[in-house]
Amino acid sequence: xxxxxxxxxxxxxxxxxVLNGEATESHxxxxxxxxxxxxxxxxxFSLNMPDIFSGFFGDSxxxxxxxxxxxxxxxxCQFDDIIKTGCVGCAxxxxxxxxxxxxxxxxxxxxxxxxxxxPKHTKEKVKPKEKTTEEKIADLQKDMQKAIDEQNFEQAAIxxxxxxxxxxEN
Amino acid sequence: MTWYKNKxxxxxxxxxxxxxxxxxxxxxxxxIRLSTQEKMNISLLVRDSLEDYDSKKLSFIDMSxxxxxxxxxxxxxxxxxPEFAYEGAGRAxxxxxxxxxxxxxxEEDHIRIQVILPGLNPExxxxxxxxxxxxxxxxxxxxxNERIGYLxxxxxxxxxxxxxxxxxxxxALSKKGAMRRLSTTxxxxxxxxxxxxxxxxEISGDIYQLxxxxxxxxxxxxxxxxxxxxxxxIVSQEKQARAAVIKDEDFVDKIYRSWGILRSAYKLTxxxxxxxxxxxxxxxxxxxxxxxxxxxxxxxxENQPATINVAEGKTLSQSERDILRAEKVRKELx
Ligand SMILES: [Zn+2]
Ligand SMILES: [Zn+2]
Numbered sequence: 001x002x003x004x005x006x007x008x009x010x011x012x013x014x015x016x017x018v019l020n021g022e023a024t025e026s027h028x029x030x031x032x033x034x035x036x037x038x039x040x041x042x043x044x045f046s047l048n049m050p051d052i053f054s055g056f057f058g059d060s061x062x063x064x065x066x067x068x069x070x071x072x073x074x075x076x077c078q079f080d081d082i083i084k085t086g087c088v089g090c091a092x093x094x095x096x097x098x099x100x101x102x103x104x105x106x107x108x109x110x111x112x113x114x115x116x117x118x119p120k121h122t123k124e125k126v127k128p129k130e131k132t133t134e135e136k137i138a139d140l141q142k143d144m145q146k147a148i149d150e151q152n153f154e155q156a157a158i159x160x161x162x163x164x165x166x167x168x169e170n
Numbered sequence: 171m172t173w174y175k176n177k178x179x180x181x182x183x184x185x186x187x188x189x190x191x192x193x194x195x196x197x198x199x200x201x202i203r204l205s206t207q208e209k210m211n212i213s214l215l216v217r218d219s220l221e222d223y224d225s226k227k228l229s230f231i232d233m234s235x236x237x238x239x240x241x242x243x244x245x246x247x248x249x250x251x252p253e254f255a256y257e258g259a260g261r262a263x264x265x266x267x268x269x270x271x272x273x274x275x276x277e278e279d280h281i282r283i284q285v286i287l288p289g290l291n292p293e294x295x296x297x298x299x300x301x302x303x304x305x306x307x308x309x310x311x312x313x314x315n316e317r318i319g320y321l322x323x324x325x326x327x328x329x330x331x332x333x334x335x336x337x338x339x340x341x342a343l344s345k346k347g348a349m350r351r352l353s354t355t356x357x358x359x360x361x362x363x364x365x366x367x368x369x370x371x372e373i374s375g376d377i378y379q380l381x382x383x384x385x386x387x388x389x390x391x392x393x394x395x396x397x398x399x400x401x402x403x404i405v406s407q408e409k410q411a412r413a414a415v416i417k418d419e420d421f422v423d424k425i426y427r428s429w430g431i432l433r434s435a436y437k438l439t440x441x442x443x444x445x446x447x448x449x450x451x452x453x454x455x456x457x458x459x460x461x462x463x464x465x466x467x468x469x470x471x472e473n474q475p476a477t478i479n480v481a482e483g484k485t486l487s488q489s490e491r492d493i494l495r496a497e498k499v500r501k502e503l504x
Contacts (some may be wrong), residue, residue, distance in 0.1 A: 087202045087323050
């Protein structure tokens with residue numbers, strides 16, 4: 001499908017908007033989407049267009065090569081589905097595909113450490129079993145080994161630095 | 171305090187403040203992996219969890235029972251997203267009578283709490299949204315991860331899941347050609363400034379939206395402070411630019427002409443009305459034209475195509491609508 005705005009490039013961005021009393025879908029190329037201000041004008045959440053999002057995954061080749069057919073047991077979603085739709089299937093998917101998603105999350109947000117409200121039931125659940133530094137390092141070492149096994153060296157290097165930092169603080 | 175009928179802080183320039191929170195339930199797949207029936211079950215669960223919310227009475231609206239005009243009218247008033255108006259199956263809306271609170275159920279996330287208030291008022295908007303959020307979390311378990319925060323269907327909303335935005339009327343800065351530079355500057359500060367577009371790539375009505383971009387690694391409070399301080403800086407720049415632009419005779423002429431057309435036209439398209447109101451609204455805030463600015467905002471919102479159809483109770487042709495729109499505006503202003 002051709003971009004509705006320039007009628008030259010292939011449309012890769014599909015956004016819902018309200019025009020002339022109707023809710024319609026606009027099909028734009030990424031250039032036009034960009035110059036039109038990206039996204040849904042008054043819908044602040046829709047900065048998140050699937051295609052632009054999957055672009056983030058484009059260069060994490062390792063993530064693509066390895067385990068793209070792995071499945072989340074809870075919702076049945078494969079990592080491949082996440083790449084194609086830009087949508088994660090359920091809360092468990094974030095656990096299952098954490099190391100694969102993390103580089104993209106960091107690219108979007110710059111950071112990957114939540115600072116803000118914590119829901120009550122999580123606070124109650126989390127508090128009693130605060131992990132010791134040793135336990136945290138052991139967890140990270142496991143994560144790093146897993147990343148290496150998946151040949152996700154970029155991610156392994158990030159974890160290695162994190163371990164170094166934690167050991168330094170001790 | 172319906173946002174488009176009242177004037178808030180810095181109301182000549184700031185039309186509204188909106189805070190939205192994205193939340194999902196731990197035990198269910200995200201909406202993309204739910205059937206219509208499962209979506210409706212979740213919508214009902216959330217409705218029931220809010221029984222104890224007593225600040226406002228919320229109506230439960232099954233979106234699949236709403237006519238397209240009614241759904242689009244809600245989007246024209248910025249109470250729901252265009253996406254939500256586009257497809258109703260399995261989705262529901264909780265809406266307060268004054269339209270301050272709207273909770274979209276099973277849009278892109280299970281729950282999207284929205285509070286929209288007139289003028290610059292991020293604190294109050296956030297507090298109300300936060301209050302609703304806390305009531306729901308007492309009854310239902312949210313999907314949450316200590317490191318990446320509230321889990322959302324799209325990773326761009328991870329962390330606080332909060333989008334806060336202000337709607338700004340910036341005719342003088344637009345006239346000066348300052349918008350491109352301004353949007354580049356705010357982007358560096360973690361915010362987005364976007365225009366409202368009409369049919370082409372022309373910004374209509376000089377209305378812009380400033381919102382926070384990053385949701386992970388920054389607390390709600392810090393994000394709101396950041397938004398407020400940058401909004402105030404833009405407001406002060408717009409005030410300076412207005413003071414300069416009303417010394418331009420040609421610009422003042424445009425304001426008077428726009429006022430004249432609004433009071434005498436036989437037909438007005440939605441786009442035309444938006445652009446004329448922009449001039450008159452600025453004239454009103456500078457004391458050139460004697461009319462409260464909030465009356466103009468209300469006229470602008472209530473004369474959008476789907477909202478007119480809803481008010482008339484039938485689908486009018488574009489031409490019928492343009493005639494009726496002009497008639498309503500004439501009556502209002504003469
Ligand atoms: Zn294009
Ligand atoms: Zn899953």
